[in-house]
Amino acid sequence: MKVDKLADELGLKLLVGKSGLANEVTGCYICDLLSYVMGRASKGDAWITVQTNINVIAVAVLTEVGCVIVPEDIEVDEKTLAKAELEGIAVLSSSRSAYELACAIKALISV
Amino acid sequence: MSDVIRLHFDVAGDNLTEAGAAAGSVKKVLHQLGVDPAVIRRVAVAMYEGEINMVIHADGGTADVEITPEYIKVVLTDSGPGIKDIDLAMTAGYSTATKRVREMGFGAGMGLPNMRSYSDEMNITSEVGVGTTVEILIYTGKDRSPVNMAAEA
Numbered sequence: 001m002k003v004d005k006l007a008d009e010l011g012l013k014l015l016v017g018k019s020g021l022a023n024e025v026t027g028c029y030i031c032d033l034l035s036y037v038m039g040r041a042s043k044g045d046a047w048i049t050v051q052t053n054i055n056v057i058a059v060a061v062l063t064e065v066g067c068v069i070v071p072e073d074i075e076v077d078e079k080t081l082a083k084a085e086l087e088g089i090a091v092l093s094s095s096r097s098a099y100e101l102a103c104a105i106k107a108l109i110s111v
Numbered sequence: 112m113s114d115v116i117r118l119h120f121d122v123a124g125d126n127l128t129e130a131g132a133a134a135g136s137v138k139k140v141l142h143q144l145g146v147d148p149a150v151i152r153r154v155a156v157a158m159y160e161g162e163i164n165m166v167i168h169a170d171g172g173t174a175d176v177e178i179t180p181e182y183i184k185v186v187l188t189d190s191g192p193g194i195k196d197i198d199l200a201m202t203a204g205y206s207t208a209t210k211r212v213r214e215m216g217f218g219a220g221m222g223l224p225n226m227r228s229y230s231d232e233m234n235i236t237s238e239v240g241v242g243t244t245v246e247i248l249i250y251t252g253k254d255r256s257p258v259n260m261a262a263e264a
Contacts, residue, residue, distance in 0.1 A: 035221030038156045039228070043148075051216045058131035062138065062155045064148075079128065 001025050001109050003067045003090050006046065010104055012069065012092035016081045020090030025066040028105045030098045034059050041065055046105055048098045052076040057083040057091075067091070071098045116140070116178040122162050122187075124171025127215060133174045134159035137185075144178065150251050154183050157229040157247050160222040161187040167212050168192065169243065182231075185247040193239035201227065201235075 004021035007014060014021070026044035031037045032051045041047055043064040048071055049056060057080055060068050067090040070076055076091060084091045094101055118140065120133035138155040142148075158174065165172040169191020177184040194200045201223050208218025223245075227233045230247040237243040 032216055033219045033221070034216040035160065035219050035225055038159065039221065039225050043152075049216075053215050054128040055131065055215060055217070058135065058159065061135060062131070062152065062159055064152070 003046075003092075006067070006105070006108065007090075007092055009108055010094065010096075010101065012094050015070075015076055015091045015093050016085040017067075017088055017090035019088040020067055023066045023090065025105070025109060027109070028102050029065070030102055038063060046101075048101055050074055050098075052080055054080045054083050056080060057087055057089055060084075060089045061087050069094060069101060071096060071101055114180055116144075116176075118176040118178070120174040120176075122165050122171045122174055124166055124169065127163070127166050127212070127217075130162045130166045131159045133162055133176075137176050141178070141183070146183075146251055150183070150249060153229040154185065154247075154249050157226045157249070158185050158187075160226045160229075161185065161245055161247070163217055164222050164245075165189045165191070167208055167217065172242075180251065182251060183249045185249075187245045187247075188242065189244075190242040193241055194235065194237040194243055195239055197235050197237060 003023045003025055006025050024044055025046045027042055029041040029045040030048045032049050034055055037059050041063045045065045046067055046069055047065040048069045069092045071094055073095045122133060123129055134155045137158060138151055141151045169189035172189030175186045199205055203224040204220040206218050206220035212218040231250050232248040234246040
């Protein structure tokens with residue numbers, strides 16, 4: 001499923017990274033320790049994290065995750081958003097928890 | 112020798128937010144060369160972890176990359192405090208990072224173990240008070256999935 005469809009279905013708010021909306025989402029990974037994410041996240045994962053510093057975008061680029069989703073309406077640093085726009089990483093925001101998001105993503109992509 | 116590409120990067124020490132710039136550049140070059148994406152990911156992640164280490168612990172350093180059709184070699188050199196006990200430093204979960212670094216999502220003691228699991232060969236030489244050199248060798252022909260590698264680590 002493409003990121004823009006996922007965003008529609010889950011009611012996610014696109015913060016930045018419109019050019020990343022065409023990426024394919026094939027899985028989901030929840031983690032806030034960046035070294036863990038680098039070691040374990042797969043290409044195409046929707047990465048849910050409460051980390052909002054600029055390094056999140058570097059990790060997203062290196063791991064080629066499909067998009068970054070920030071749960072529970074957590075505010076994202078301006079620098080992070082600027083970097084994401086530059087790198088074409090879609091950063092999406094939701095009021096739901098990481099667990100709720102992951103459950104909803106599973107229902108959508110496992111069909 | 113036209114098949115060898117050499118790249119040099121200076122990694123600034125004062126800025127964790129700039130870390131990863133060298134890894135990102137190398138990733139782009141490898142993509143342009145048509146290197147297997149799985150290999151590119153291993154190089155990029157190992158290099159990024161190395162950059163982070165140099166920023167956190169050593170006030171920066173340099174990264175030298177050698178790209179050949181057979182392998183990619185990354186040499187990370189710093190003039191930091193050095194590593195007293197390399198075996199201990201290689202232990203997953205062991206960390207000397209500050210609280211601030213941990214709050215940014217790093218310093219979980221995964222850096223060196225990640226680098227080792229992503230490389231085919233890794234050598235660390237270090238002298239306390241002088242600095243550290245980490246050499247990483249990744250063969251372009253090998254294709255190991257990140258998940259399998261993490262399990263091996």
